[in-house]
Amino acid sequence: MNNPSIIAANNQAQILGSGMLDLRLNLSQGKRQPALNKISLPAVVGSKNGQLLRHAYLHFEHITGRGAPPVYDVYLNLPPVVQNILKQGAHAAIDAELESQHFAGSLGFYGLELSSTPSLEHDGSGMNITLDVADLLNSLRSSDDWNEQTLHVSLLARAPMTLDAAACIGRISLHVVAA
């Protein structure tokens, strides 16, 4: 089996709040890095299995914070209309089927404070959470509106963040293994 290769990363620390957090992963590495890993994610045309990803992992690394932040749902490439509705907090107005088509997984921060604090049991680097998004990416790449330059990652809190809680994601990266 090939090792997963990183193809995109967002290094800006993302502070999580009660609202929706939307960020972008740049899948095209620009002119100076034309062939990063020689892997790109073009749209899947027809049913060519050779273009599908065998594995794709979305890594949330160095998550640090305190208290008990709520569970966050992760969506990939949510349509702008849906994003606007979610930003306004009207979660119930979203079509459940449309939502499930973009749903990547959930982030639970149990033990966040413990793993963020250097002690005799932890190094204090924070939590790392990985979601397997191979099927979702393959299905998104089959859709008409697939953009091979940018991947939108949206994080939506299931409950408001309490005053005594905080969470920050150090890096989000996408690792893939081509089929």
Place this chain on the structure above:
Amino acid sequence: MLNKLVMHICLTWKPHWTPQRTPFIPSYLRPSGRTHLQQVAACLLGRDFWHYWLARYPQTWLWLWSGIAWSILISRMLAQYRMPDICTSTPQLFSRQFISMSIDWCLMIIAMMLPLLKEQTQHVASRMPSTMRSTAIQWFLLAYVLQWLLTGLLIYVLAYSSFNSLPDLTGQINMPSAWRTALPVFGFALAACWVCSPMRRNAQLACSRTIPMRIHGWGARTDSLHYGILSGNFCLRTCWAPMLALMLAQHGLFLMLLVASLLVYERYFLSFKSRALAYAWAGIALAFLLQILFTSQGQSI
């Protein structure tokens, strides 16, 4: 401890005992239509195999650099019929002594400490794209060695300003010769105590601390440098006691090999809660003590 050592050696030589069995040459790199020996030879000569190998085992760099450094140290010792200038006295100008000491100190750090960086190197390799992987690892190692080198130079300058040369730190201290020869005993006894202290466990856990790293251009390089300096700092906090003991024992080559092997064994095979290394340091201290006792008895006879 011995049982664990035997088990780990068996697991190393019999990898099919482990749950994650990986082939030496993956199927997609294996050329077809040849004998097995030809397949292996063709793979080893191919660039793709080494690309695969370094991606899967980035610690190969560590063993490569460490092996080269050990070879140079041993060849220098054989050529000069004495230990290199890490801690020994040579009647040279300050600048020459300084340069010679810096080179030997670097060689010692590369030889002894780089094999301990398996976890950190794997972190760098897994966080970087394949085009950037080897570069990032080299920048990380450079910063790590620089951190240790600066510490060595600081000790050297302090010792030179006070005692005129580094070995005189242990040679010119105004104390009875019996006490002076007992310094390695104290050094290794201190190292044994340090292993048992909670501060050392804290420092050892800090060695696994990681940072988010960028994957493009100079950002990736500076992040690798930053991570190397951090790792060097944590490593200094963890391993200062055995290195100080080595300094007090005047860096014998056999002792360096023994200390490096024990540190590697601890890092690769033992839990961070294990006290086995404390027993090993205590054993070395005891050996030095017995040597002093027998030497003094022989002189009195």
